[in-house]
Amino acid sequence: xxxxxxxxxxxxxxxxxxxxxxxxxxxxxxxxxxxxxxxxxxxxxxxxxxxxxxxxxxxxxxxxxxxxxxxxxxxxxxxxxxxxxxxxxxxxxxxxxxxxxxxxxxxxxxxxxxxxxxxxxxxxxxxxxxxxxxxxxxxxxxxxxxxxxxxxxxxxxxxxxxxxxxxxxxxxxxxxxxxxxxxxxxxxxxxxxxxxxxxxxxxxxxxxxxxxxxxxxxxxxxxxxxxxxxxxxxxxxxxxxxxxxxxxxxxxxxxxxxxxxxxxxxxx
Amino acid sequence: xxxxxxxxxxxxxxxxxxxxxxxxxxxxxxxxxxxxxxxxxxxxxxxxxxxxxxxxxxxxxxxxxxxxxxxxxxxxxxxxxxxxxxxxxxxxxxxxxxxxxxxxxxxxxxxxxxxxxxxxxxxxxxxxxxxxxxxxxxxxxxxxxxxxxxxxxxxxxxxxxxxxxxxxxxxxxxxxxxxxxxxxxxxxxxxxxxxxxxxxxxxxxxxxxxxxxxxxxxxxxxxxxxxxxxxxxxxxxxxxxxxxxxxxxxxxxxxxxxxxxxxxxxxx
Numbered sequence: 001x002x003x004x005x006x007x008x009x010x011x012x013x014x015x016x017x018x019x020x021x022x023x024x025x026x027x028x029x030x031x032x033x034x035x036x037x038x039x040x041x042x043x044x045x046x047x048x049x050x051x052x053x054x055x056x057x058x059x060x061x062x063x064x065x066x067x068x069x070x071x072x073x074x075x076x077x078x079x080x081x082x083x084x085x086x087x088x089x090x091x092x093x094x095x096x097x098x099x100x101x102x103x104x105x106x107x108x109x110x111x112x113x114x115x116x117x118x119x120x121x122x123x124x125x126x127x128x129x130x131x132x133x134x135x136x137x138x139x140x141x142x143x144x145x146x147x148x149x150x151x152x153x154x155x156x157x158x159x160x161x162x163x164x165x166x167x168x169x170x171x172x173x174x175x176x177x178x179x180x181x182x183x184x185x186x187x188x189x190x191x192x193x194x195x196x197x198x199x200x201x202x203x204x205x206x207x208x209x210x211x212x213x214x215x216x217x218x219x220x221x222x223x224x225x226x227x228x229x230x231x232x233x234x235x236x237x238x239x240x241x242x243x244x245x246x247x248x249x250x251x252x253x254x255x256x257x258x259x260x261x262x263x264x265x266x267x268x
Numbered sequence: 269x270x271x272x273x274x275x276x277x278x279x280x281x282x283x284x285x286x287x288x289x290x291x292x293x294x295x296x297x298x299x300x301x302x303x304x305x306x307x308x309x310x311x312x313x314x315x316x317x318x319x320x321x322x323x324x325x326x327x328x329x330x331x332x333x334x335x336x337x338x339x340x341x342x343x344x345x346x347x348x349x350x351x352x353x354x355x356x357x358x359x360x361x362x363x364x365x366x367x368x369x370x371x372x373x374x375x376x377x378x379x380x381x382x383x384x385x386x387x388x389x390x391x392x393x394x395x396x397x398x399x400x401x402x403x404x405x406x407x408x409x410x411x412x413x414x415x416x417x418x419x420x421x422x423x424x425x426x427x428x429x430x431x432x433x434x435x436x437x438x439x440x441x442x443x444x445x446x447x448x449x450x451x452x453x454x455x456x457x458x459x460x461x462x463x464x465x466x467x468x469x470x471x472x473x474x475x476x477x478x479x480x481x482x483x484x485x486x487x488x489x490x491x492x493x494x495x496x497x498x499x500x501x502x503x504x505x506x507x508x509x510x511x512x513x514x515x516x517x518x519x520x521x522x523x524x525x526x527x528x529x530x531x532x533x534x535x536x
Contacts, residue, residue: 166511167519174514204523205508205531212483212508219484240473240480243434246442251435255472263473 001218001238002041004073004094004193004226005034008060010047019046019056027060028067035068037229041094042068044085045075053081061088073120073226079107086115094118096226097160100125100139105146113150120158120193121147123179129162133178136161137186140179144187154189158224163194163217166209167202173213177220184221193224196234211237219245236262269486269506270309272341272362272461272494273302276328278315287314287324295328296335303336305497309362310336312353313343321349329356341388341494347375354383362386364494365428368393368407373414381418388426388461389415391447397430401446404429405454408447412455422457426492431462431485434477435470441481445488452489461492464502479505487513504530 007030010016018026034042042064046056053076061072073094074085086093097120098108112119121143123129123136130136140159147157161179164172176199180192194217200209211233214225218241227234239262243254257263275298278284286294302310310332314324321344329340341362342353354361365388366376380387389411391397391404398404408427415425429447432440444467448460462485468477479501482493486509495502507530511522525531 170511170516170519171514173512199512203519204526205504208504208508208531209511212480212505213512215480215483216487216509216512219487236473236476237480240476241484243438243477244441244467244481244484246434246439248438251438251471258472263476 001222001242002224003037003039003229003238004041004043004096004224005037005039005070005229006043006195006197006226007034007228007230008042008064009045009075010056011045012047016047019048019060022059024063027063031064031067031070034229035070037235039070039229040224041071041073043073043075043096043226045096046081050078050081053078054084057081057085058088061085065090077104077108079111082108082111086111086117092117094120094158096120097122098143099123100142102126105143109146109150109152112147112156113152116156118156118158118191119147119152120160122160123162129164131175133161133175133182136175136179137182140183141186144190154187155191157187157190158193159183159187159190160193160195163196163199163213165198165201165203167200173199173216177217180217180220180222191224192222193226194222196225196227207231207233210234214238215241218242232262269490269510270492271305271307271497271506272309272311272364272492273305273307273338273497274311274463274465274494275302275496275498276310276332277313277343278324279313280315284315287316287328290327292331295331299332299335299338302497303338305503307338307497308492309339309341311341311343311364311494313364314349318346318349321346322352325349325353326356329353333358345372345376347379350376350379354379354385360385362388362426364388365390366411367391368410370394373411377414377418377420380415380424381420384424386424386426386459387415387420388428390428391430397432399443401429401443401450404443404447405450408451409454412458422455423459425455425458426461427451427455427458428461428463431464431467431481433466433469433471435468441467441484445485448485448488448490459492460490461494462490464493464495475499475501478502482506483509486510500530 071091073096075096095117099122125139161176163176199213200206339359341364343364363385367390393407429444431444467481468474
C-alpha cells in the first residue's frame with residue numbers, strides 16, 4: 001500500500017493562505033511530516049486560477065524539494081502548468097490526473113509519455129461519472145488503449161475507479177470495488193488508486209467510513225491512495241489490514257507501530 | 269450480519285464466579301445487555317466439568333429465559349448436557365458446535381436433526397485444524413454430507429472456517445477468507461460464522477485486529493459471528509461495513525447510531 005500525501009492542496013484554506021503569503025516554512029513542514037509518515041509521493045495542488053497556477057506550483061515545488069526528496073504528484077488539469085512544473089522537479093513526478101475527457105487526454109498524455117511519468121487516470125468521461133462498474137471499465141479501457149498507443153506501460157497507470165459519497169448512493173462503494181476487481185483481472189500490471197475522502201461526504205462518522213472503506217478497498221485490490229498520511233486512524237487501518245491480509249512478515253510493522261503507541265486509546 | 273453474544277461463558281472468570289455463587293442477577297444483566305445490543309442468539313457455556321455441566325446449564329438457561337426471550341446458543345461438546353439443556357429451552361436453540369470429529373458427529377448430530385436446530389460446524393477433524401483452505405473445505409464437505417444424510421437443511425448450518433491467531437501464522441486470516449469464499453460458492457444456502465477473538469491472540473492492538481478482521485470477513489461472506497456485542501468498536505465496525513457494502517438503506521442504521529453517539533471520540 002503506497003500513499004500519496006494529500007495535504008499540500010491549495011483548495012484547503014490554510015494551504016491557500018500559505019501560498020498567498022509565501023509562507024515557505026508551513027509548506028516545508030507539511031512536506032517533512034507527510035514524508036516521515038511514509039508517503040511515497042507528495043501531491044502538489046496550487047488550487048489557484050490558471051494565470052497564477054504555474055508560478056504557485058513552481059514556488060511550492062521548489063520549497064518542497066528544499067525540504068525533502070520524496071517524489072511529487074503534480075495535481076493539475078492544466079497542461080501548460082504541468083509542462084512548466086515538470087521542468088522544475090528533481091525526480092520523475094506522478095501526474096494527477098487524466099481521464100476519458102478528450103481534451104485531458106490530448107493535452108496531458110503526451111507529457112506523460114515523454115517524461116515516463118506514472119499517471120492517475122480517473123474513470124470518468126466528458127465530466128460525467130458513469131453509474132455502473134461496466135461503464136467505468138469501458139472508460140478505463142478507452143484510456144488504456146490511448147496510453148498503450150503512446151507506449152506508456154500499464155505499470156505506470158494508477159487507475160481510479162472513483163468512490164463517490166455513499167450518502168447519495170448507497171451502492172457507491174460496491175460499484176468502486178466491482179470496478180477495482182474487474183481492473184485487477186483485465187489489467188494486472190496497472191495500479192489501483194483512490195481519493196479517499198469523497199466516500200464519506202455528507203455523512204456523520206466520516207472517519208469511520210473512510211477507514212473501513214480503505215481496508216475493504218485494499219482487500220479488493222487497491223494498492224495506492226491519496227489520503228492524509230498524518231491521520232493515525234488511517235495509519236492503523238493500513239497497518240492492520242496489511243497484517244490481516246498476510247503482508248506483514250512476522251507482524252513486524254504492526255508490532256513496531258504498537259510499540260510507538262499507535263493502538264493506544266489515549267492518543268487516538 | 270447476525271450476532272451470537274459471547275459473554276455468558278463460564279470460562280470467563282467473572283461468569284464462573286456468578287455460576288459458582290448462583291448470582292442470577294449478574295447473568296440476567298448480561299442477557300439483557302447483549303439482547304439490547306442486538307444479539308440474535310445468546311451463547312451459553314457453563315465452562316464447568318461434565319458432572320456439573322447439566323445442572324449449571326439448566327440454571328443459566330432458566331435465569332436467562334426469565335430475563336429475555338432471545339434464542340440461545342447451547343455451547344457444549346457434551347451430548348448428555350445438550351440433551352438435557354434442549355429440554356429446558358423455550359425456543360429452538362442453536363447448537364455450538366459440531367466438527368468433523370466422529371464422536372461429535374455421532375453424539376450431537378441426531379439431536380440437531382431431531383430438534384431442527386441451527387448448528388455451528390467447525391472445520392476441524394480429530395481435534396486437528398487443517399492448515400490449508402482446501403483441507404478445511406474437505407472437512408466441511410464431509411460434515412455437510414452427514415448433515416444432509418440426516419435431512420438437516422444447509423440453511424441450518426453455520427460453518428466456521430476457523431480463524432487462528434495471526435501471531436503464529438501470518439496467513440491465518442487469508443486461509444479463513446479463502447475457506448469462506450469456497451464455502452459461499454459450494455454451499456450457498458449455508459451460513460458462515462466465526463469466533464472473533466482467536467485471530468488476535470498474542471498480538472498487541474488486539475481490538476484493531478479484531479475489528480478489521482471482522483470487516484474484511486463480512487466482505488468475504490461472513491454473515492454471523494460469536495463476539496462481544498457490547499464492544500462499541502465492534503458495533504461501529506459492523507455498522508460501517510454494512511453501510512459500505514450497500515446494505516444499509518438510506519444509511520438509516522448508520523445515521524441512527526451516530527445520533528446515539530457511537531462515532532464520538534470521547535466515548536470510545
